[in-house]
Amino acid sequence: MSSPRLTETSYIVLGLIAQIGPATPYDLKRLAQVSTVNFWSVPHTQLYSECARLAGEDLLSERREQTGRRRRTYRLTERGREALERWLSEPTSELEQVRDTATLKLFLGGDPQQLAPTQLQAHRAQLETYEQIYGSFVGDAPQGWRLALEAGIDHERAYIRFWSRLAGQRAREGSPARSR
């Protein structure tokens, strides 16, 4: 049991199982791919190790098939549900962490005019994907899913505005060949 030391990844596992019921790591993997990826990416191998770890902490219970693939199915324990509820009810003042290669290039001196078209295309495609998913939620999706997706859509729109602005700008002031 010891000191739990739960990370965000732990709560993704606990939280998804809470929403969909008993699941295998593989189920979680597929689910994470379409839902969570937007604001928290987890490599799939970690879902396997994380489930095992949480089972060791008695936050999940594990049942394993005796034959064939010997799949492990996990479900929430009472302790697990408590830990999740506790975490969910605490607000956080933590800010987002972002890693964006294109902005980095811009920062280090990349040419806006050259970067913008590619980024615009990528972000427009992403926005379209999100909107499609959003459209497929009728009333059945949990509130949290809708809200998180709305946040993602907002951000894609912000990126599109940003890169559009750069694309639409004449080569910008005399731009003295800085640095060196």
Added chain:
Amino acid sequence: MSSPRLTETSYIVLGLIAQIGPATPYDLKRLAQVSTVNFWSVPHTQLYSECARLAGEDLLSERREQTGRRRRTYRLTERGREALERWLSEPTSELEQVRDTATLKLFLGGDPQQLAPTQLQAHRAQLETYEQIYGSFVGDAPQGWRLALEAGIDHERAYIRFWSRLAGQRAREGSPARSR
């Protein structure tokens, strides 16, 4: 020399040195803290190891004080500058990666009304910081710095709009006690 295998972190190092001239890892650390953190965070220990690695690849040259702190100062080699220029001139279609604890809580069922005030406060403070830095750039900051910061400001505004919307909403539909 071998196969360089450069990561984004590598280019941050090369790029910052290109902009400010010869520097120690400690210089880079302080600089990164105030400039890059917005769209790419690098833990400071990695700056030390990364500089050493790049020197091994002949992309940086290293000179070390013979006495006292024995600081290592790095400067760009010709090869380093070429590698940097090559990377900067390639557009990328990669999208941002985000990790945002608050959105995660929302997604997993956290109460919007409860999360919003804390997030609003945090994002407002962050926006203010950015705007202050932006104000301190008169005309002297490189174009990339201004643009990257503008992107950061756009995103903070998006977050503020988003959380404001949630804060300002009556406890939302009957919100059937979903899940379980």
Added chain:
DNA sequence: CCCTATATAGTTCGGATCGAACGGTGCGGA
């Protein structure tokens, strides 16, 4: 009924990343 192709499911392993913690160095002031 067997063979192959494809989707599903799970694991291994080495390298990259991370950050807490620690150990020196230099300087200003008592």
Added chain:
DNA sequence: TCCGCACCGTTCGATCCGAACTATATAGGG
């Protein structure tokens, strides 16, 4: 002189990450 703090640099173990691989199930063709 020597104390204390800010500055500077590094070590180390833990975690994270993902490419690559193995194994299982199933469906369709012959």
